[in-house]
Amino acid sequence: MTAPVRRAGVPEATVGRLPLYLRALTALLDQGITSISSEELATLAGVRSAQVRKDLSHLGSYGVRGVGYDSEQLSAQISQELGLTQEWPVAIVGMGNLGRALAAYGGFTGRGFRIVALVDDDPEVVGTVVEGLTVTTLTALGTSGTAVAIGVITTPAPAAQTVAEQLVLLGVRSILNFAPGHLVLPDGVDVRGVDLATELQILAFHEQRRLLAISTHDPLVADVDAGPDCDLGRGALG
Amino acid sequence: MTAPVRRAGVPEATVGRLPLYLRALTALLDQGITSISSEELATLAGVRSAQVRKDLSHLGSYGVRGVGYDSEQLSAQISQELGLTQEWPVAIVGMGNLGRALAAYGGFTGRGFRIVALVDDDPEVVGTVVEGLTVTTLTALGTSGTAVAIGVITTPAPAAQTVAEQLVLLGVRSILNFAPGHLVLPDGVDVRGVDLATELQILAFHEQRRLLAISTHDPLVADVDAGPDCDLGRGALG
DNA sequence: ACCTGTGAACAGCTTCACAGCG
DNA sequence: CGCTGTGAAGCTGTTCACAGGT
Known part of the structure; x- marks a missing residue:
């Protein structure tokens, strides 16, 4: 070797x-x-x-x-x-349906990631226990001194920008954003976005092309799909 | 004009x-x-x-x-x-946390998409009403004659391939796959995959690069993030 | 014989810079 | 003058094809 x-x-x-x-x-x-x-x-x-x-x-x-x-x-x-030989501490912000789905997804732990905090701002939700973790607030997370490397945003769209800024203040420089819209953050912060609407719209585009190709009997326009298969990311969550 | x-x-x-x-x-x-x-x-x-x-x-x-x-x-x-001037009929297969989260997300309707079917194979879940729709099975969906243009797969990973094949048999040629793994399907079927694990791993890569750059005091390696901002997709779901 | 590793050709995408038009 | 639209340049990523090992 x-x-x-x-x-x-x-x-x-x-x-x-x-x-x-x-x-x-x-x-x-x-x-x-x-x-x-x-x-x-x-x-x-x-x-x-x-x-x-x-x-x-x-x-x-x-x-x-x-x-x-x-x-x-x-x-x-x-x-x-x-970088999966260490465990990156992850915080999920937004305990709606999606946040709970991600919290319940076991694929993290032991595979390079550990959920260290679940966050919400609804007083009804804060303090409840989800998947073995007590839901906290962003401010409480800040004072707790818990280190967070990666923040996952699953809040409604209007809250996303503010939440992201607060995460950055906590020292988070990697953000996975499930809320629609573009986050404006300081240089050096890495943001990745995942959006259902965008994905569906891209599929709709191809679907429409296919239908048009058939209706006009133009086989040349039918090679809509890319190469062997068309994927950018992968899928998770049971 | x-x-x-x-x-x-x-x-x-x-x-x-x-x-x-x-x-x-x-x-x-x-x-x-x-x-x-x-x-x-x-x-x-x-x-x-x-x-x-x-x-x-x-x-x-x-x-x-x-x-x-x-x-x-x-x-x-x-x-x-x-192709958003028409409404594409969407079926969500897999009524776990994620499937429910997507079903509850209102951003579809009136924006080019309509959820026409919610599918699961668990007898406990089939027949229950989620977001105003009665959960059905894939076979029942097939015999019902309901047209489906886009299939969204939110099942556990082992079921995804089979589900995808059944969707294709129902005439679906556009699939959004949230389950991990590569789907092997006939040519002409458009598959897009979204995977939490992949996204996190990409973030971890950049995060590690950043830490290495700091520890070695090498500012040249620090320009980890792409251009003005690093996004491929967008985010949705409250 | 087989499969990796890689230079070279190729294709696609982004950025530049400016012509063209209101 | 301001902003769009676009050829041209430059860059990134993919595919080819074969040399180099085992």
Whole structure:
């Protein structure tokens, strides 16, 4: 095993696919499969094999020519790259249906994340126990001294901007925002947004194109879907 | 008003941003603002102004030089482009926490989408009324003859593939998958995936980079965040 | 024979900079 | 003058095709 020489920067697009590979590898390890080729991994992740090789080459050379990759070693390598060898403390703000759904989702714990706080501002909800954690307020969270690395916002849209600013004041620099709208925050704060409406609208666009293509009998316009499969993220939550 | 000459194809990246513009425009119209420049729209959507102009140019020339865009006309144009002038029937499969959260989210109705069916396979849940709709099974949905254009999968991961295949058999060709893992479906079916774990892992990657940059006092590695703001999708759900 | 790792070609997207028009 | 619309430049990401190992 050679020294893991850290390359300069892993491309953003590659970072977005590492979780896919990691999930596939985890499933394989559960089945006791210890070796995998780029072709097989590509099938499981829904990308092309050349893409897998290029992506993994950015982490260093951990494959064996003529054989493939060692599942366990590769899994460990990707985990380290993604920073999952430590546990990041996560706070969920907004205990509506969605917040509860995320709190109940077990996929975090032991996989690099731990929910350390559930937050709401409704006096009816604050103090109640959800999934073993007592719901608190943002101000109480601030004075408690609990460290939070990642904030998940599941509040109604109007509250999101204020909540985000308060999270930043608490030292949070990574935010996952489920509320619609663009958050304006200081440089250095990383925001990712997930929006149901946006996703549906993109699907509607393609759906409409398909219908138009059929009604005009124009087969050329029918190649609406991208490549082998069209995905950006993955799905979670039972 | 000139004839709306349909350009060949709107780039996929542009399609992904049209919902952002539409949301911003909707907010502006609520405030009674009837005109907007690319600069302002860019700020609201969290992109650059040149990007806005390039994107909108793909829909045709609806701006006025020296002035800007007419909010209402632009909103209507984007809505039409995204296929929101009709109502797409949506079925949500999986009535767990997340499925209920999505069912309760009002942002669909009247905005291009209508939830026509809630589906689960648990006999305890089937037949109960959620948000005014009686929960049904996939097979019952099939025999009912209810048309479904878009299927939203909020089941546990192991059920997702089978559910997706059944949806396709019902004629669904657009699927929004919240379950983790890659769905293998026939060509022509459009799948979009949303996964909490993936999003968190991407945030963890950047968070780790930041910490490494600080600990090694290397300011060059600190420019972790992309451009003005780092977003792919938007957020919804109270 | 097989599969990885990678330079090179290619495709798509973003940003620039300015011409064109109100 | 102000702002749109757009060719051109530059950049990022993907795919190809094959050299390099085992």
